[in-house]
Amino acid sequence: MLDVAVIGGGAAGFFAAVNIKILHPDKEVQIFEKSSTCLGKVKISGGGRCNVTHHCFDPVVLSKFYPRGSKELISVFNRFNPQNTIDWFEQQGIRLKTESDGRMFPITDDSQTIINCFLDFCKARKIAIHTRAGIKSITKKDNHFELQLETEVVSCRKLVVSSGSSEVFWNVLAGMGHAIVPPVPSLFTFNIKNDLIEDLPGLSVPKASVKLNVEKSLLKAFKLNDVECTQSGPLLITHWGLSGPAILKLSSIAARLLHHVNYQFEIQISFSNLKLEETLEVLMSFKSQNTKKQIINTPLFDIPNRWWNRLHALTFENTYITWSDISKKDLNKLALNLCAYPMKVDGKSTFKDEFVTAGGVNLKEVDFKTMESKIIPGLYFAGEVLNIDALTGGFNFQAAWSEAWVIAQSV
Numbered sequence: 001m002l003d004v005a006v007i008g009g010g011a012a013g014f015f016a017a018v019n020i021k022i023l024h025p026d027k028e029v030q031i032f033e034k035s036s037t038c039l040g041k042v043k044i045s046g047g048g049r050c051n052v053t054h055h056c057f058d059p060v061v062l063s064k065f066y067p068r069g070s071k072e073l074i075s076v077f078n079r080f081n082p083q084n085t086i087d088w089f090e091q092q093g094i095r096l097k098t099e100s101d102g103r104m105f106p107i108t109d110d111s112q113t114i115i116n117c118f119l120d121f122c123k124a125r126k127i128a129i130h131t132r133a134g135i136k137s138i139t140k141k142d143n144h145f146e147l148q149l150e151t152e153v154v155s156c157r158k159l160v161v162s163s164g165s166s167e168v169f170w171n172v173l174a175g176m177g178h179a180i181v182p183p184v185p186s187l188f189t190f191n192i193k194n195d196l197i198e199d200l201p202g203l204s205v206p207k208a209s210v211k212l213n214v215e216k217s218l219l220k221a222f223k224l225n226d227v228e229c230t231q232s233g234p235l236l237i238t239h240w241g242l243s244g245p246a247i248l249k250l251s252s253i254a255a256r257l258l259h260h261v262n263y264q265f266e267i268q269i270s271f272s273n274l275k276l277e278e279t280l281e282v283l284m285s286f287k288s289q290n291t292k293k294q295i296i297n298t299p300l301f302d303i304p305n306r307w308w309n310r311l312h313a314l315t316f317e318n319t320y321i322t323w324s325d326i327s328k329k330d331l332n333k334l335a336l337n338l339c340a341y342p343m344k345v346d347g348k349s350t351f352k353d354e355f356v357t358a359g360g361v362n363l364k365e366v367d368f369k370t371m372e373s374k375i376i377p378g379l380y381f382a383g384e385v386l387n388i389d390a391l392t393g394g395f396n397f398q399a400a401w402s403e404a405w406v407i408a409q410s411v
């Protein structure tokens, strides 16, 4: 009988297996992976560079990057945070570097470095990795588990479930009595057809804010407020609509609500990242100092020329209007177009193939001091199988490392 079986050869599964073996070298730990190769998502993560973690060391601040799981993760991050991740990989001979936005990557800029680290460790410490070994069902016996594979049954004393976002396996867990929060996509871009952005892919505004324009009752039903539903950051035009950090954050925070409205909704964009009165103030001040200049030649708020031209055309009939010519009414119209521009969203697209799933094992059924199931003793969870997900930036892997580390301490 195995001491520990790990279901799922992804980031969470490997980190759990390796750390269990570090603490208990004499125990038999084995990984069971359904597909023909392990760590497939690590390989493609971060554009092939693997964004391992984020340069953020305060557990409370870090927890804010998780629209689902933030409360539960604080205690987990108190025990294993990004500094521990940095130290852990350093001990395995892998140095991480920080980019200007806080994302951390191996200095090799190659996700294979992380994969090799895990595979080499397993080889050296004799952690058997079974590929094409999907677990079909689990039977809980008095003191052990029986795992049904295609043609054989494997028994283990403790079981780590790190099967990622697998609908099939969530059904297995549901059959064992666990409540599964229905999965919906998170981290996506918005499909938009609008004259303001048509045929301008690649252009971006460095500081914009995007507000979700939905009824208050809907916000309340999804436990969201106006502050959470207004996200700021760079905004990028794509071939299909809008992307960039402001959009991705909104897609993650409102993932369940946006799924509910079938990705048909309205957003309001502030290209100035300011409210109406503040935008008007900036415009008045600029007008008083630049009376003779043509508005079309003086883009504000770092809006690229071609994008500013579109805003100009939507606001003024006269192409050559100068700042001194502008009426109070038109100034107001310009300000409104700059800070409260409405756009209809019609569907979603994936962001650089990157996505996570919101949903999974209900967090109320997991003891976050140990990551053990409160329903089935001896069964532990780590990674995307849980109803935990984060914004982009290395946070999803950090949650997987931290949860897996806690499991290793408790099994």
Ligand SMILES: Cc1cc2nc3c(=O)[nH]c(=O)nc-3n(C[C@H](O)[C@H](O)[C@H](O)COP(=O)(O)OP(=O)(O)OC[C@H]3O[C@@H](n4cnc5c(N)ncnc54)[C@H](O)[C@@H]3O)c2cc1C
Binding pocket: 007, 008, 009, 010, 011, 012, 013, 032, 033, 034, 035, 038, 039, 040, 041, 042, 044, 045, 046, 047, 050, 051, 052, 053, 133, 134, 135, 136, 162, 163, 164, 165, 166, 169, 352, 353, 354, 355, 356, 382, 383, 384, 385, 393, 394, 395, 396, 397, 398, 400
């Ligand atoms: C393109 C892309 C890029 C990403 N980049 C980043 C990034 O740079 N940084 C970051 O933090 N996050 C990133 N993410 C998110 C991150 O990859 C996931 O959050 C993370 O991989 C989750 O790890 P996991 O081990 O829980 O699940 P997974 O990595 O999905 O592993 C689960 C494993 O379980 C196996 N499995 C499922 N069912 C069974 C079964 N019945 N029996 C046996 N095995 C089974 C699956 O085949 C899979 O290999 C990215 C995601 C994508 C899609």
